[in-house]
Structures are given as structure tokens and as C-alpha cells.
Amino acid sequence: MLSTTSDHALRAVLVLARLYGQRPVRANEIAELTATPQNYLGKTLNALAKAGVVRSSRGPTGGFTLAQPPHLLTIAQVVDCFDEPRPQSRCMLGTSPCDPMRPCAAHASWTALKQAQRAPLANTTVDDLLHGRVVHYAAPTTVIAASPTSTAVAA
Numbered sequence: 001m002l003s004t005t006s007d008h009a010l011r012a013v014l015v016l017a018r019l020y021g022q023r024p025v026r027a028n029e030i031a032e033l034t035a036t037p038q039n040y041l042g043k044t045l046n047a048l049a050k051a052g053v054v055r056s057s058r059g060p061t062g063g064f065t066l067a068q069p070p071h072l073l074t075i076a077q078v079v080d081c082f083d084e085p086r087p088q089s090r091c092m093l094g095t096s097p098c099d100p101m102r103p104c105a106a107h108a109s110w111t112a113l114k115q116a117q118r119a120p121l122a123n124t125t126v127d128d129l130l131h132g133r134v135v136h137y138a139a140p141t142t143v144i145a146a147s148p149t150s151t152a153v154a155a
Helices: 004-018 027-034 038-050 075-079 107-123 126-130
Strands: 054-057 063-066
Touching: 004 027, 004 038, 004 063, 004 075, 004 126, 027 038, 027 063, 038 054, 075 107, 075 126
Parallel strands: none
Antiparallel strands: 054 063
């Protein structure tokens, strides 16, 4: 579900969350704790800093810290730095351009599936993950019309 880079980024963020408010953590320490190659992790941490997920400071007491408390940082904010959600650019049925204004028969169902897949990332915080809290989500449901005279119902 996640790219390798997102996985390493999330692991690094969890290290920073464990030490939130205590001290900056150097990249080599995070690399060692997450079993990630240091050069690779350095680039990942720099991308997270550029996105505003982490802060970096230089010097003998420098390192990386979270830019916001772990209870405010969602998994999606970390993952989206590397695995951006992509809008649907093609019709699932391959017949013609498809969008909310001109939906194909599969559009509503596919949109609901994509939203249900993303909900856990968008609604779970780093603090939830760090403390093993499982947040349950009610997936949106869509009932597609069975006959041409019926209307679609979304709940």
C-alpha cells in the first residue's frame, strides 16, 4: 500500500514522535533506529522538512524534530509527501472522459472505494499509530440504481 520511501518516512516520523519535545534527533541516529541507509534517509528527511512535516537544525545540538505535535500530524500528511493521491484521469470503463459532472456507471462506486482506502491515512494520527490506537471508520456506501427509473442513493 505504501511506497518504500513512505514506509521509511513514516518510521522516521515515529522515532521523532517518541522523542517529541525532548531533543532534536540526528539523521544518522534515525537511520540506525529504522535500519534505513543514511544517505537515503537524509533525502527523505529533507523532503519531509520541505513539506513542513519536520524541522531541521544544524550544529552540534541540531537534528530533526516534528513540526507539530504527534496528535495533530496525520499519516496522510507524511505519506502524501511521497505517494500523492492522484485524481482519476481515465474512465474506469474506458468509454469516454469521466468526472463528477459526467460520471460513468462505475464512477460513484470507484470514488467511494478510493475514499474508503484513504480514510484511515487521513484520520489516523502519528500519535494513534505510536500508541497502538485503532480507529475504526465507517466506509461510505453507495447503492447504484438497479433500474433506469431508480435513483442512486448514497449513505
